[in-house]
Amino acid sequence: MRIHARVSIVGAAALLAAIISSEAPAHGDVAPQPVDTTHLPQIGAEWVDKNPYRDNEAAITTGASAYNQNCARCHGLGAVSGGIAPDLRELPDDLEGDEWYVYRVRNGAIRNGITYMPVFAETDGGPLSQEALWAIRAWLVTLDGAE
Numbered sequence: 001m002r003i004h005a006r007v008s009i010v011g012a013a014a015l016l017a018a019i020i021s022s023e024a025p026a027h028g029d030v031a032p033q034p035v036d037t038t039h040l041p042q043i044g045a046e047w048v049d050k051n052p053y054r055d056n057e058a059a060i061t062t063g064a065s066a067y068n069q070n071c072a073r074c075h076g077l078g079a080v081s082g083g084i085a086p087d088l089r090e091l092p093d094d095l096e097g098d099e100w101y102v103y104r105v106r107n108g109a110i111r112n113g114i115t116y117m118p119v120f121a122e123t124d125g126g127p128l129s130q131e132a133l134w135a136i137r138a139w140l141v142t143l144d145g146a147e
C-alpha cells in the first residue's frame with residue numbers, strides 16, 4: 001500500500017516533468033539567457049525604486065528580447081499570459097508597479113518549497129542584472145494594459 005502510493009507520486013512527478021519539458025519550447029527558451037546591457041547607462045548594485053529606463057528606446061528593445069528569453073515561457077510570448085502566470089501587462093505602470101515588480105524578480109514566488117517563479121535578480125542569486133530586469137520592465141510598460 002505504502003509502496004504503491006510512493007510509486008504513483010514518483011510517476012506523477014515524472015509525468016509532470018515530461019509535460020513541462022515538452023511544452024516549454026513553445027513558450028520560449030527554457031534556460032535563463034544572459035542579457036547584454038553594456039550599451040545602457042549602468043545602475044550599479046544597489047536597487048533603485050523607480051525604473052531608470054522608462055522611455056529609453058535602447059532599453060525597451062533589449063527588454064523585449066530579454067523578456068522573450070527569460071519570462072515568456074511562463075508569462076506568455078508578448079506578455080499575453082497563457083493562464084499559468086499573471087498577465088504582466090496588467091501591472092500598474094507607476095511607482096507602485098515598479099516596486100511590486102522589483103519585489104517579485106528579487107524574491108520569485110516560492111511557497112512551501114515549491115517554486116512558482118524563480119528568483120531572477122543577480123543580487124539575490126538569480127541570473128539577471130538589475131539593468132536587464134529594468135529593461136524588461138521598460139518594455140512591459142509600453143504594452144497596452146493597466147496605466
Ligand code: HEC
Pocket residue numbers: 067070071072073074075084085086087088091100101104105109116117118120136
Ligand atoms: C517558471 C515560471 C515563471 C517564469 C520563468 C517567470 N515568472 Fe513571473 N510569475 C510566475 C508566477 C506563477 C507568478 C505568480 C506568483 C504568485 O503570486 O503566486 C509570477 C508573478 C510575477 C510578477 C507579479 C505579477 C502580479 O500581477 O502580481 C511579476 C512582476 C513577474 N512574475 C515578473 C517576471 C519576470 C520579469 C520574469 C522574467 C525575468 C518572470 N516573471 C519569469 C511564474 C514565472
